[in-house]
Amino acid sequence: MYSIGIDSGSSTTKGVLFDGTEVVQSVLVPTGANPKRTIKHVYETLNTQAQRSGKSVYTVTTGYGRDLLPEADKRITEITCHGKGAAELAGEISAVIDIGGQDSKVILLDRDKNIKDFLMNDKCAAGTGRFVEVIMRLLHQDLFDLDAFVSHAEPTKISSMCTVFAESEVISLLANDIGGDSIARGVIASICDRTAIFAKRLPLEGRIFFSGGLAQFGIMRTELERCLGLEVVTHEHAQFAGAIGAAKIGYMKANHVY
Secondary structure (H helix, E strand, O other), X not given: OEEEEXXXXXXXXXXEEEOOOOEEEEEEEEOOOOHHHHHHHHHHXXXXXXXXXXXXXXXXXXXXXXXXXXXXXEEOOHHHHHHHXXXXXXXXXXXXXXXOOOOEEEXXXXXXXXXXXEEEEOOOHHHOHHHHHHHHHHOOOOHHHHHHHHOOOOOOOOOOOOHHHHHHHHHHHHHOOOOHHHHHHHHHHHHHHHHHHHHOOOOOOOOEEEEOHHHHOHHHHHHHHHHHOOOEEOOOOHHHHHHHHHHHHHHHHHOOOO
16 A cells, blocks of 8 residues: 655645655645645646556645545644654654745654654744745746855845835845845845744754755755754755655554554
8 A cells, every 4th residue: 555645835735655665756736826626636646656556545634735635534734744754854853944835833853753842933924935935036036046046145134024024125125236146145044043043942952854845945954054053954855744744644554553
């Protein structure tokens, strides 16, 4: 039996097909305006692959849209799934910091990689991936070029603590001939500083795993590491941590592995 884990997020929907040892297939698509249709598409894509292999599936959903797939066998909170997925990807870690499209999460793990405590911030978009997307669009830059764009820039201080006001501040900075790369670098510093202040409300120590869409950018990891004063690690599949965790839990339940 295979398991399917789907993380239906505000910006993207991630899904994986898991055979108990490794990810057989992965899918990542924009969630768009119809998350129900998107999660259905991800499920059907992965289930088709399972059927071709002659395998039945056990499906677990997580994230904002976890209740939108009738075919799901189980629905689990993103905190549990992100913790399990991060431990699967990174091994020896003590906590997870996830910066998603519209929220950020800090998850403290015990020695057995179980959830010990967590914090979630979904009140302000200025510390999320959506904020970076908005600013890069304002600067007429491709988000995926972020690392190269800011590689030689000195950060400009961004003082606004709200996305709406920060946009106005960026426009003013551009009008005063401040370089777009310095502005973007300042936005990164601002997000990481806010995230670190938020995360330090929990007793962090050891190695921290960085997940979410922004984890794919090296500048985000190094800046977050500097702000925390702790080692921050990530993985090429860090954006799939929630989906991998869901699939791992699903496989264990379906095969009675505990």
